[in-house]
Ligand SMILES: [Fe+2]
């Protein structure tokens with residue numbers, strides 16, 4: 638197992654850095670008096686991020702009356718939180734749109750799962766007026782990024798992991814730890830640390846399957862809940878499926894009342910479907 642673990646951490650070195658452009662832009666967005674002209678100048682440098690950003694904005698559920706053609710136009714219509722959300726989503730695609738063989742997931746499913754969690758996180762953050770929406774979006778969109786690295790190792794061991802889940806009643810992640818010596822939350826958090834993300838974002842990724850840690854703060858709780866709801870709706874689950882447990886305190890720490898949950902699921906699902914359908918339509922055009 639030690640050998641596998643060594644390989645896993647070596648493999649982390651081969652994952653390309655999170656785009657500098659996006660990190661710089663996120664830093665600028667910490668300032669409430671940000672100058673959007675300056676922000677556009679930074680993001681424009683990266684043609685892929687700019688194109689993805691505009692595609693996402695034009696696909697979203699924010700009721701735009703006409704097509705947005707430029708960053709400056711987009712910034713004039715969006716709030717700071719929406720800019721953050723679309724910016725991280727625009728970058729996440731390049732990491733997540735690949736097949737995860739070990740987890741039985743197609744690139745499209747991985748991307749949808751990430752977007753679905755992001756959409757739920759955005760909705761919940763809005764509803765509960767979360768203190769740190771910026772940390773929440775990044776963590777929700779990238780929460781399973783560790784699967785990207787672990788996937789290389791899960792493949793051969795998938796049957797063993799699945800048997801442990803089925804026969805021993807372990808969660809998928811407990812089985813990951815038994816077989817690989819680590820899990821996708823730990824590896825994902827380490828990637829985010831290397832990329833220079835804030836501690837609270839890293840913690841939320843680390844905690845998204847840990848029943849004790851996910852209720853330590855609101856950011857972690859919202860990220861974990863968003864992931865669960867996305868799984869519950871069957872959005873890009875793959876082989877780890879529903880083998881997770883929900884701690885009773887989770888809703889409370891996230892700031893959601895029991896009776897609000899159904900309408901939250903319905904609204905999140907609607908938002909997600911709109912975004913997905915529009916993205917598909919925009920890609921086909
Ligand atoms: Fe996960």
Ligand SMILES: [Fe+2]
Pocket residue numbers: 750780781864
């Ligand atoms: Fe997930």
